[in-house]
Amino acid sequence: MDVKDKVVIVTGASSGIGLALSKILSEKGAKVALVSRSQEKLNNISKNLKDSFVVVADMSKEDEVRLMVNKVFDHYGSIDILINNAGIGYYASIEDTKIENLRKVFDLNTIGPLVAMQSVIPIMKKQGGGMIINISSGTALMYIPNMSVYSSSKRALGGISLTANEELKNHNIKVSVVYPTITDTNFLQNSIKEQNINLSNRNSQIPEIDSAEYVANKVLESITNGELEVFAHDYMKK
Numbered sequence: 001m002d003v004k005d006k007v008v009i010v011t012g013a014s015s016g017i018g019l020a021l022s023k024i025l026s027e028k029g030a031k032v033a034l035v036s037r038s039q040e041k042l043n044n045i046s047k048n049l050k051d052s053f054v055v056v057a058d059m060s061k062e063d064e065v066r067l068m069v070n071k072v073f074d075h076y077g078s079i080d081i082l083i084n085n086a087g088i089g090y091y092a093s094i095e096d097t098k099i100e101n102l103r104k105v106f107d108l109n110t111i112g113p114l115v116a117m118q119s120v121i122p123i124m125k126k127q128g129g130g131m132i133i134n135i136s137s138g139t140a141l142m143y144i145p146n147m148s149v150y151s152s153s154k155r156a157l158g159g160i161s162l163t164a165n166e167e168l169k170n171h172n173i174k175v176s177v178v179y180p181t182i183t184d185t186n187f188l189q190n191s192i193k194e195q196n197i198n199l200s201n202r203n204s205q206i207p208e209i210d211s212a213e214y215v216a217n218k219v220l221e222s223i224t225n226g227e228l229e230v231f232a233h234d235y236m237k238k
């Protein structure tokens with residue numbers, strides 16, 4: 001799909017991959033709805049992105065997700081692409097995993113994106129098509145100690161995405177998944193960490209660190225090529 005003049009929702013647009021992606025999409029002529037919890041940051045970003053629109057929403061709260069989609073639709077009158085990018089990491093061994101933190105991670109990384117999908121699907125069906133891109137993680141394809149909950153939340157998101165793609169084929173709605181690996185953003189600082197967690201070996205299965213712009217271009221690739229699964233690097237392909 002060519003993104004020019006398309007209405008695109010980017011969640012987690014205030015930082016990292018979402019910010020880089022919002023800028024690239026806007027440069028290519030898309031109308032970008034910038035979503036996160038940080039009003040001031042989003043307002044500042046929006047000043048430089050033509051035809052962008054700010055919506056403050058906590059993507060882990062079902063009612064706020066639904067309201068966000070309604071606001072975007074009311075503003076632009078259409079929604080062509082949804083990019084579920086907002087997410088949070090969680091570093092904890094299985095033994096030390098706190099169920100309340102597991103719930104927080106799944107609420108944002110898995111349930112929020114699902115609710116956003118449920119909200120845009122009827123709109124896209126009426127429009128005759130659309131695209132949904134869900135940002136998973138390379139960890140969803142691996143078994144990295146202390147990342148079980150995070151990687152499982154992203155594995156679930158991948159399963160939901162590819163199943164939705166099968167369900168929505170006849171409505172011309174494509175649902176794809178992107179698997180970034182370690183990316184130079186605020187992800188690690190923003191992650192939840194249980195006490196005494198040792199992060200020294202966390203990169204041992206992932207050799208390189210990518211820029212947010214590199215990953216944003218991979219996401220753009222999935223939009224333009226219509227590929228269902230996009231991997232940050234070829235070695236990740238099965």
Ligand SMILES: NC(=O)c1ccc[n+]([C@@H]2O[C@H](COP(=O)([O-])OP(=O)(O)OC[C@H]3O[C@@H](n4cnc5c(N)ncnc54)[C@H](OP(=O)(O)O)[C@@H]3O)[C@@H](O)[C@H]2O)c1
Nearest residue numbers: 012014015016017036037038058059087182183185186187
């Ligand atoms: N960086 C990596 O190494 C890496 C690797 C694989 C996958 N990923 C995935 O890539 C995505 C983007 O992460 P990033 O690396 O760009 O991290 P980041 O710099 O920490 O950005 C996270 C974004 O999500 C937003 N966000 C966090 N909690 C939110 C909530 N409850 N509601 C709405 N927005 C929320 C943040 O905005 P506010 O704080 O303003 O709400 C921010 O814009 C995530 O899904 C992450 O799991 C990252």
